Amino acid sequence: AQSVTQLGSHVSVSEGALVLLRCNYSSSVPPYLFWYVQYPNQGLQLLLKYTSAATLVKGINGFEAEFKKSETSFHLTKPSAHMSDAAEYFCAASIQGAQKLVFGQGTRLTINP
Amino acid sequence: DTGVSQDPRHKITKRGQNVTFRCDPISEHNRLYWYRQTLGQGPEFLTYFQNEAQLEKSRLLSDRFSAERPKGSFSTLEIQRTEQGDSAMYLCASKAGTTDTQYFGPGTRLTVL
Numbered sequence: 001a002q003s004v005t006q007l008g009s010h011v012s013v014s015e016g017a018l019v020l021l022r023c024n025y026s027s028s029v030p031p032y033l034f035w036y037v038q039y040p041n042q043g044l045q046l047l048l049k050y051t052s053a054a055t056l057v058k059g060i061n062g063f064e065a066e067f068k069k070s071e072t073s074f075h076l077t078k079p080s081a082h083m084s085d086a087a088e089y090f091c092a093a094s095i096q097g098a099q100k101l102v103f104g105q106g107t108r109l110t111i112n113p
Numbered sequence: 114d115t116g117v118s119q120d121p122r123h124k125i126t127k128r129g130q131n132v133t134f135r136c137d138p139i140s141e142h143n144r145l146y147w148y149r150q151t152l153g154q155g156p157e158f159l160t161y162f163q164n165e166a167q168l169e170k171s172r173l174l175s176d177r178f179s180a181e182r183p184k185g186s187f188s189t190l191e192i193q194r195t196e197q198g199d200s201a202m203y204l205c206a207s208k209a210g211t212t213d214t215q216y217f218g219p220g221t222r223l224t225v226l
Contacts, residue, residue: 103155
């Protein structure tokens with residue numbers, strides 16, 4: 001069965017520091033992979049996605065992620081954190097051709113001034 | 114493109130009451146999805162529609178839950194005889210059939226007392 005694991009339910013970094021949010025997937029075939037961000041009391045906004053094209057994917061707000069098949073990973077990074085990045089981040093996967101998204105449990109990112 | 118909208122944004126009800134939520138997808142998106150998100154967890158897939166046809170239902174969707182999309186546009190999710198365990202955020206998403214990205218609405222937060 002397909003699953004997504006996000007290591008670390010809570011990550012705290014200083015403003016200007018590197019952000020690294022980890023995501024590993026379990027699937028018999030490489031899935032499509034997504035990172036979404038959720039601000040309090042709001043829905044999910046797409047940050048970026050991997051759909052079997054380039055393995056390094058750039059998204060909005062300076063975020064990027066790299067698909068590594070050998071490590072079954074899709075970690076999210078941002079070189080310099082901003083206070084506005086504080087939110088909940090979700091990694092999700094879908095098997096090509098399937099409809100539903102399978103989400104990780106989320107990582108809450110806190111930015112310290 | 115006005116985005117996915119959901120109504121109401123918040124609903125408080127007493128145990129045993131019935132509730133109904135509405136989702137209006139992005140116009141011309143033929144696929145519509147419902148997810149449930151409990152506190153501190155990632156969204157979990159409930160069901161999805163292609164046009165007016167309900168093509169997949171999760172085992173999470175007990176017989177107290179019913180979803181419809183009568184004209185292939187908006188959708189409703191009804192919960193009968195609500196239980197405290199139904200308290201969650203109910204998220205709706207839509208997607209064009211030719212793309213791989215689901216766009217989420219702001220959600221309906223249900224509290225069952």
